[in-house]
Amino acid sequence: MLKNYFRTALRGLRKHKAHSFINITGLAVGMGVAMLIGLWVWDELSFDRYHGNYDRIAQVMQHRTVNGNIGTGAAIPLPLHAAMREQYGSDFKHIVVSSWADSHVLSAGEKKVSYRGSYMGSDAPEMLGLQMLKGSRKGLQGPSGLLISQSVATALFGAADPSGKMVRIDNKAGFLVSGVYEDLPRNTTLHNLDFIAPWDYYINSEDWLARAATDWTDDYFLLYVQITDHADMDRVSEKISHIMRGKAPGEAGLQTEIFLQPMRKWHLFSSFKNGINKGGAVQYVWLFGILGLFVLLLACINFMNLSTARSEKRAKEVGIRKAIGSLRMQLVxxxxxxxxxxxxxxxxLSLLMVALTLPLFNQLVGKDMFIRWGSPLFWLICIGFTLFTGVIAGSYPALYLSSFRPVKVLKGTFKAGRFAATPRRVLVVMQFTVSAVLIIGTMIVFKQVQFVKDRPVGYSRDGLLQIATSSNELHDHFNALQADLLQSGAVTAIAESSSPVTGVNNQRSDVSWKGKDPNMSVEFNNIRVTTDYGKAIGWQLAAGRDFSAAFRTDxxxxxxxxxxxxYMGLKDPVGQVLRVGKRELSVIGVVKDMVMQSPYDPMKQTLFFISPDNEGYINLRINPKLSTHAALRKIEAACKIYAPASPFSYRFADDEYAKKFSNEERTGKLAGCFAILAIFISCLGLFGMASFMAEQRFKEIGVRKVMGASVFNVWCLLSKDFIVLVTIALGIAAPLAYYSMDTxxxxxxxxxxxxxxxxxITAAGIVLMTILTVSYQSIKAALMDPVKSLRLE
Incomplete structure (x- = not known):
């Protein structure tokens, strides 16, 4: 019986080729979009699951309440590490302190490469469950061991075994490679951890690190933990919450609460507002998951519409089948x-589409997804997905067509009924409602991104170059480097800073001034600079003067x-004296606010002051009279004189600023692509419906033409119903889009x-596309010779 079912179905597909093409193509596009989104959702939901102890690993974070405002961050003071081991060690299997992951120059012999890595406690490899290719996870026990990723091993040593070989970091200390681990996949938070150096060396490498070991106010480190097998994450988090209470004396109005952020929430639930988790990437998972279902639903709607639209064509078939004994369930x-x-x-067809477009889709969303051709689970999901789509698409036609009464059909008295087309109209309205919401949403996302991009940033990004100084060589020879570059004409200004112009690395709360409320706790961005910093970045003075080498008092x-x-409530700030830590600093100028952090957030209060201890970044203003290529060549040559062992690495400020919009732009591009596909599917369905309507009203059109109807009259007759449906869809889509995008x-x-x-624009565009889609069939029918349609009458 099943064989006959499919044989009959195949015969029907061959007989109605245009109808079959529209159905298969529409469903294929819908299924392809759903598959791509499904791969993306799976990748997002499996984030960090690479780590074997995924469910028991957490990061120690803190809520800081300052004058009633709660800020959440991952940076913690170093003494917290020892305090947690001492007071709550029985609740943790591993407690691992870490530096921030940063770019460093790794060298082995003549080979020099730049990779990101961290200094971490010796338990880190075991806690993270690194897959060791050579050596063991115990390679960090001691101050000279080094674990490197497979990529670093290949870059430095090629196919040779790196075990026991010397690698220098930032042309300073040498380490022996004690292990090589598998590269962490991109869908892990720590995917850029290309090497792990021993914490024991790091803590003794700088004087400020030795001081930080007892300083509860220096939030500069990261802390990861793995709770014991019998412990509960929420209970342990609550237990340690007040461990920092009273540890930072002198900070009135400041309250600190420690908590554990489980690894399963690092990616999907990374956003906090006023101490409350507001989600994060999980919002996009829901958004695009629902979007994928809607696009698939649009394709299924096409199938339902076209199948039920042909009901009168298949009415006799159903009547004959029932008359000779077919049961309704057999027809179903x-x-x-x-x-x-x-x-x-x-x-x-959709699988072929996905295989061809997946590389482009990966590039668009920044992932390394692939089709698991050899996975039984993948094919099981595909079979279920196909069955689900087939059942959803065929449910309404099967139940509707099988309900026809054979007596009426065979007598020729069967009529589809006054309201028979209502379900099809509802489905068309649904299609275009979804499409319109998607298009409006896409336009608003891009408008928001452009609006923020046009926000005044307070400095000049054109020709502004930033060099991160991972070693001290350029910093130690900065004056000579500055003189050489200015003399060469490659730059017009050069200065050092402790933070890039597109980010802030340091904050401080030990700031006071005349008239400050003693109960007020404060937090300022804190940027150390050299004299020509303002000239290099092109900031704009609002009052007072800039730093100058001519004034020793600066x-x-x-x-x-x-x-x-x-923030400070100063009416005449120039000349005021601030106390910053143990220093008294005089205000000499005020600059206009600069967008250095998120362009979507309000400006934060910031201090700029001169300090010799500001290694981190070199800011260079390229001479506009030179080509960028020529200027970079001169800058590289000068840097190689003072840091010959370090590769020349730089970033343009405008490129770094553009990265701040990557999430929103990616969301807009994805929504735009899916909106176009949704419109394509909807118009494909309209084309099929218009084609069938013209066929169904073939004789009526002939009669109208004989009676004097013009081509325009016939076009209006066949098009007006679709225009009305699309207008209704736009009326529903407008408030839905308004509410969702406003939120x-x-x-x-x-x-x-x-x-x-x-x-x-969305309304006009959709109406125009509808008219163009329907017009082909309408005009084709209107131009047909009426003799052909009336010859049998």
């Missing part, structure tokens, strides 16, 4: 077999941004107003 089975056959053919001077002046924009402190033109 027949129609389900047809939909499943279409689903199978569409799945094969070593005890400070420049504020406008946000700091407002999305409220996440940002700095956001665009909802643009009215996005709704108008």
């Amino acid at each position: 089975g027949q129609f389900y077999a047809e939909s499943l056959l279409v689903a199978v053919l569409a799945f094969i 070593s005890t001077a400070v420049i504020l941004n406008e946000a700091a002046v407002k 999305w924009l409220q996440r940002y402190n700095y956001h665009v107003a909802l643009p009215w033109w996005a709704f108008v």
Whole structure:
């Protein structure tokens, strides 16, 4: 029986080729989109599951309450590490302290490469469950062992065995390779951990690190833990929450609460607002998951519409089958077999589409996804997915067509009924409602990104170059480097800073001034600079003067941004004296606010002051009279004189600033792609519906033409119903899009107003596409010779 079902279904597909093409293509596109989104969702949900102890690993974080405002961060003071071991050691299997992952120069012989890595406690490899290719996870026990990833091993040693070989970090200390681990996949938070150096060496390498061991106010380190097998994550988190209470004396109004952020939440639930977790990447998982289901639903709607639209064509077939003894369930089975056959053919086509587009999709979303051809689970999911699609697409046609009464059909008195087309109309409205919401949303996302990009940043990004100094060589020879580059004409200004111009690495709370409320706890961005910093980045003075080498007193001077002046309540800031730590600094100038952190957030109060201890970044303003290529060549040559062992690595400020919009732009591109596909599927369905309507009203059109109807009259007759349906869809889509996008924009402190033109352009575009889609069939029918349609009458 099943064989006959599918044979009959195949015969029907061959007979109605255009109808079959539209059904299969529409379903294939919908299934392809759903598969791509499914791969992406799976990749997101499996984030960090590479680590064997995934469910028991956590990062120690803190909520800091300052004057009623709660900020959440991962940076912790170093003494917390020892305090947790001493007071709560029985609750943890591993407690691992770590530096921040940063770029370092690794050298072995003449080979020099730049990779990111961290200094971590000796338990880190075991806790993270690293897959060792050579050596063991105990390689960090001692101050001279070094674990490197497979990529680093290949870059430094090629195919040779790196075990026991010497590697220098930043041309300073030498380490012996004690192990090589498998590269961490991209869908792990620590995927850029290319090497792990011993914490025992790091803690003794700098004087400030020795001081930090007892300083509860220096939040600069990271702390990871693995709880014991019998412990509960929430209970342990609650137990340690007040461990820092009273540890930072003198900070009035400051409250600190420690908590554990489980690894399963690192990626999906990384966003906090006022101490409350507000989700994170999980919001996009839900968004695109629902989007994938909607696009698949649109394709299924096409199948339902076209199948039920042909109801009168198949009415006699159903009547004859019932008359000769077919049961309704047998007819249901027949129609389900047809939909499943279409689903199978569409799945094969969609699989081909996914295989061809996956590399481009990976590039768009920044992932390394692949189809698991050899996985039985993959094929099991595919079979279930195909069956689900076939059943959903064929359910309504099967139940509707099998309900026809054979007596009426065979007597010729069968009529589809006044409301028979209502379900199809509802489905068309649903299709275009979803499509319109997607298009409006895409336009608003891109408008928001452009709005924030156009926000004044307070400095000049054009020609601004940043060099991260991972070693001290350039810093130690900075004056000579500055003189050489200025003399060469490659740059017009050069300065050092402790933070890049597109980020802030340091904050401090030990700031006071005349008139400050003694109960007020404060937090300032803290940036150490050299004299020409303002000239190098092109900041804009609002009051006072810039730093100058002509004033020796500038070593005890400070420049504020406008946000700091407002925060401190200073009416005439220039000349005021601030106490920063143990130093007294005089305010010599105020600069306009600069966007150095998230462009979506309000400006934060910032201090700039001169300090010789500001190694970290060199900021260079390229001479506009030179080509960028020529200037870079001169800069590289000068850097090689003072840091010959370090590869020349640089970043442009405008490129780094552009990265701040990557998530929103990626969301907009994805939504845009899916919106285009949704419209394509919807228009494909409209084309099929218009084609069938023209066929169904073949004789009516002939009669109208004989009676004098023009081509325009016939076009209006066949098009008006679709225009009405699309208009209704737009009326429903507008408030839905308004509400959803307004809610999305409220996440940002700095956001665009909802643009009215996005709704108008979307409406006009969809109506135009509908007219163009329907017009081909309408005009084709209107131009047909009426003799052909009336010759049998």
